[in-house]
C-alpha cells in the first residue's frame with residue numbers, strides 16, 4: 350500500500366505555482382465548479398462531465414489511484430478553475446489532464462499555462478509518470494497555445510461527428526518527462 354501511495358504521489362496535495370496554487374477540492378468549491386462545468390463556453394471546449402451535483406461531488410472530493418482533481422486558485426485564495434489528472438495508468442506511466450479557468454475575464458493571462466506547468470512538473474518529479482497527454486479541439490486555439498507553451502506537442506488527430514451533427518477534429522497532445530518546456534528551453538521536467 351505504501352508503494353502505491355509513493356507511486357501515485359499521494360503526497361501531492363498543495364502545489365505552488367508562480368501565479369496560481371493547486372489544492373484539493375473542498376465541499377464549498379462544488380457549487381462554483383458545477384456552475385462553470387455547465388457554462389456553455391466551458392462545455393464547448395472541455396465537454397460536459399456530470400449529470401448531477403452528486404456525481405461532481407463524488408468525482409472531485411474522492412481522488413483515486415486513477416484520478417485526482419485540484420482546485421486552481423489565485424495566490425490570494427480566490428477559486429478560478431480546476432485541473433484534473435485522469436486515466437492514470439501506473440503500469441505504463443501515462444495519464445491525461447483536463448483543465449479550465451472558469452473566470453473568463455482571467456483568460457489569456459498565463460494562468461492556464463502556470464496551472465498546467467505546475468501540475469506536470471510536480472507529477473514528473475514525485476511520481477512514476479513518464480508521459481502526460483491531453484485531448485483538445487483543433488479549433489481551440491487558446492488552449493492549444495497554452496499547452497504548447499508548457500511543451501506539449503501534437504502527436505495525433507481524429508475527426509468525429511458530434512451529437513449536434515457537426516464534425517470536429519480532436520488533437521492528441523503529449524508531454525514526456527524528458528521534454529523541456531518551450532519557455533524554459535533546454536530545461537527538462539525531470540530526466541530519467
Ligand SMILES: CC(C)(COP(=O)(O)OP(=O)(O)OC[C@H]1O[C@@H](n2cnc3c(N)ncnc32)[C@H](O)[C@@H]1OP(=O)(O)O)[C@@H](O)C(=O)NCCC(=O)NCCS
Nearest residue numbers: 394449450456457458459460461462485490491492494495
Ligand atoms: C484553455 C485555458 C485553460 C487556457 O488558460 P489561459 O490562462 O487562458 O491560457 P494562457 O494565458 O496561459 O495561454 C493562452 C494563450 O493563447 C493565446 N491566444 C488566445 N486566443 C488565441 C487565438 N484565438 N489564437 C491563438 N492564440 C490565442 C494567448 O494570447 C496566450 O498566448 P501568449 O501567452 O503567448 O500570449 C482557458 O482559456 C480555459 O479554461 N478555456 C475554456 C475551457 C477550455 O478550453 N479548456 C481546455 C479544454 S482542452
